[in-house]
Amino acid sequence: MTPPLLGRRALLTGGAGLLLAGCDKVVQIPAARRILFAGEDINRGLHRALADRAALAPEFSPDQMSPIFRANGTRDPGTPAYKALAANRFADWRLHVGGLVARPLALGLADLRAMPNRAQITRHECVEGWSAIGKWTGPMLGGVLKAAGLRDAARYVVFTCADLYGGKPYYESIDLLDAFHPQTILAWAMNDRPLDIAHGAPVRLRVERQLGYKHAKYLMRIDAVASLAGFGGGAGGTWEDYGYDWYAGI
Ligand SMILES: Nc1nc2c(c(=O)[nH]1)N[C@H]1C(S)=C(S)[C@@H](COP(=O)(O)O)O[C@H]1N2
Numbered sequence: 743m744t745p746p747l748l749g750r751r752a753l754l755t756g757g758a759g760l761l762l763a764g765c766d767k768v769v770q771i772p773a774a775r776r777i778l779f780a781g782e783d784i785n786r787g788l789h790r791a792l793a794d795r796a797a798l799a800p801e802f803s804p805d806q807m808s809p810i811f812r813a814n815g816t817r818d819p820g821t822p823a824y825k826a827l828a829a830n831r832f833a834d835w836r837l838h839v840g841g842l843v844a845r846p847l848a849l850g851l852a853d854l855r856a857m858p859n860r861a862q863i864t865r866h867e868c869v870e871g872w873s874a875i876g877k878w879t880g881p882m883l884g885g886v887l888k889a890a891g892l893r894d895a896a897r898y899v900v901f902t903c904a905d906l907y908g909g910k911p912y913y914e915s916i917d918l919l920d921a922f923h924p925q926t927i928l929a930w931a932m933n934d935r936p937l938d939i940a941h942g943a944p945v946r947l948r949v950e951r952q953l954g955y956k957h958a959k960y961l962m963r964i965d966a967v968a969s970l971a972g973f974g975g976g977a978g979g980t981w982e983d984y985g986y987d988w989y990a991g992i
């Protein structure tokens with residue numbers, strides 16, 4: 743005689759089996775499969791991608807800061823225009839914010855300091871195989887862009903620098919997800935001191951989820967754009983034009 747419990751389980755299994763068999767038939771039809779699962783996959787994939795892009799880079803404590811933070815790439819733009827700005831301790835420097843914005847801005851150091859600022863101790867990672875932990879202070883790029891009022895067509899933010907590579911300014915670009923990331927700041931201080939020339943005075947970008955070459959030093963202009971086609975070689979940055987990845991996530 744079959745014990746009652748086993749009987750019930752057999753019944754349940756049989757029922758589930760029937761349900762699955764019915765479902766399997768639908769799943770075997772490619773078009774139905776697409777309709778049943780496509781939306782779910784897209785939402786899950788997109789959600790995962792967006793959550794990943796929004797995640798914060800690790801932050802460190804003051805005792806973890808590197809005793810030496812090397813300077814890389816340009817250590818002094820050295821142009822007559824930059825020398826003149828440096829000689830006056832950047833009092834005449836203005837960061838021009840333009841392109842697809844409602845209100846173009848020309849911000850001095852005092853303007854940037856007067857905005858809500860953020861300080862963060864992060865690890866800088868260069869593709870050339872070194873890293874260093876330093877402290878950076880400055881207003882969030884998102885706040886600056888909000889002040890300028892991004893137009894709907896804006897998709898990217900392009901940074902133009904004071905130093906020249908092959909006669910053209912070093913440039914970089916990021917998308918709006920990174921532009922409005924809370925750790926993306928316009929740093930005017932490094933390790934609690936005004937940014938020095940070697941590290942990008944008077945202001946450099948910190949975009950903490952990406953590799954070192956994205957962190958444009960010696961900022962002169964920020965432009966909101968719909969496409970990267972009109973800048974430099976069109977790949978979105980000085981190193982990208984030589985073949986480096988445009989999205990250099992870490
Ligand atoms: N304007 C400008 N920004 C730049 C560079 C440069 O040569 N010019 N070099 C990049 C690279 S490859 C790195 S690793 C970092 C180095 O920043 P650091 O000099 O503060 O170490 O700046 C990045 N930003």
Ligand SMILES: [Mo]
Binds near residue numbers: 955
């Ligand atoms: Mo780098």
